[in-house]
Amino acid sequence: MRFSSCYIPTLKESPADAEVISHKLLLRAGMVRRLTSGLYIYLPLGLKVMEKIAGIVREEMNAAGFQELLMPMVQPGDLWKETGRWEHYGKELLRFKDRNEREYCLGPTHEEVITDLVRGEVRSYRQLPVRLYQIQSKFRDEIRPRFGLMRGREFMMKDAYSFDADSAGAERSYKLMYDAYTRIFSRLGLRFRAVEADTGSIGGNFSHEFMVLADTGEDTIAFCHNCDYAANVERAEVTWQGEACAAACPPCEKVATPGAHSVEEVANMLHVPAASIVKTMLLTVDGKTVAVLVRGDREVNAVKLKNLLKAQDAELAGAAVVEGLTHAPVGFAGPIGLSVPVYADFELQGGTDYIVGANAADAHFRHVDLRRDATITAWADLRAITPEDVCPRCGGRIELTRGIEVGHIFMLGLKYSEAMHAAFLDETGKEKLMIMGCYGIGVSRVAAAAIEQNHDQNGIVFPPPLAPFTCILLNLDPRNAEVNARAEAIYALLREMDVDVLLDDRDERPGVKFKDADLLGVPMQLVVGGKGLARGIVECKDRRSGEKGELSVENLARDFSAWAAAVRNGWEKQQGPERSGPAL
């Protein structure tokens, strides 16, 4: 491709509404433009990156024995009512009516549609397994779209679905996808981790997320230094190893704590560590309010509560609910005399003589023995894991790091086949439900994540497999006949060698070309200019390392191939050995 005939509108400055680095650089490099909140136009270069990613995904899906199909983005509401997700999916599901007042939604995912397809076709165990996928736009009406391509409302996704006759088959399908995902993210040149995850609104029995490691990630993951345990903090189990505290506790008494709303304020006012305070959080779980107790220096994990109560969702109660229940402003809730179920974190059994909110303005209780003074509905693992905790599998050291969720695979089990009656006849002629799995990759998010992980002050540093071009050839002086002729000859040679090369033949100053080349993140830069040609060389620069070298014009094909191998090698070293992730 010639730069002069490409639409690559690069920007010197980044638009004011871009916050994260991937968003800024995608805009500056002329890869995307925002249409409106959460909706992006993929410009030619951005689309090319997307297609590179999709290409690798497609190859690995096909290799795993999944077949591509394409389903409509618009889906009938009736199907979603069958599974109950019309009610439960919430406002993220964009609904609308057609001219005949029939209800529809824009597909945020396609379990209903594909299950409808398969239940209408498959009758016999002989037809199973069915393994299908598509690469398509999804629409989710996010609460707050942000971070550019990272959390848009419309985005490109690969979603795959498997239907098996028995759980052994379903596990084989799941494993095929787990391995395919590992291969995909390895091939893309990304540093990533597979982690155990919560199944969220998709549901199912268990799931794994694939996380690109980056400090700007929205998720936190916990992993063990000793074994291969790794999990999203939403899910990471906390094992409480202490013993129930048997120490005596003085009688409970009320103390004035004017204006002390937070644990920190109470701790300072009463001169006690945060760990001797019990934090009482009120949460609304499927419309009902419950209280959760954790130590003052801990954080409630709402996902664990939701799963404990087998609920659809759990979120912090609003101030009105808190005030109505505690007869006090937010900040003074406590378990004593509360009229809702109280769930307490295991860890609190390890101590006594706590401070709790008094359910009255500006007051707390001290010398509280939770067993003696409060009614605890149940003790459970309800807090978020911390680096002080140990691995739930082997007791090893736990570390937390940030990640960007780019893939998620789910063992759905019977959730959808039951609701939609996707059944078949087994060998004995008995009707059975299909066991399903579903597997997503956020293709557009992968592009953003790759940039979050790979960039520097000068721009994007694309891993070669998803770079829009392999090589950018800078013709520094197109008006100079000799330089121009050399550049054209090298361009032709590289194309013959099947190198995906962008020739910068624009009538621009050299500085502009250098800057744009760095910004675009093309892994290999070749510079053809009068100075080098006089010495019979062209300069080369590895975008990742910044290392410069010289290739002889005479033996360009040979030198280029050797250099290309060195560049690839550098990337592989940086990525490190493939990580296996947690055992299945």
Next chain:
RNA sequence: CGGAGCGUGGCGCAGCUUGGUAGCGCACCUGCUUUGGGAGCAGGGGGCCGAAGGUUCGAAUCCUUUCGCUCCGACCA
């Protein structure tokens, strides 16, 4: 949904407090010079100041409404 902020040429912004008929940088067009890390000089084109209504002799500026966008909050108990 709650809180904050912003809408002024394609992009980034100033002007608004204290109303007087719109400006800067980048980009764009023309010419000359320049040509190895986002050139210099000179000239030029482009904006009913997000929209609607109001106050006023006069509104980008003041008031009301509305739309759009961004950020923060959903671990504060």
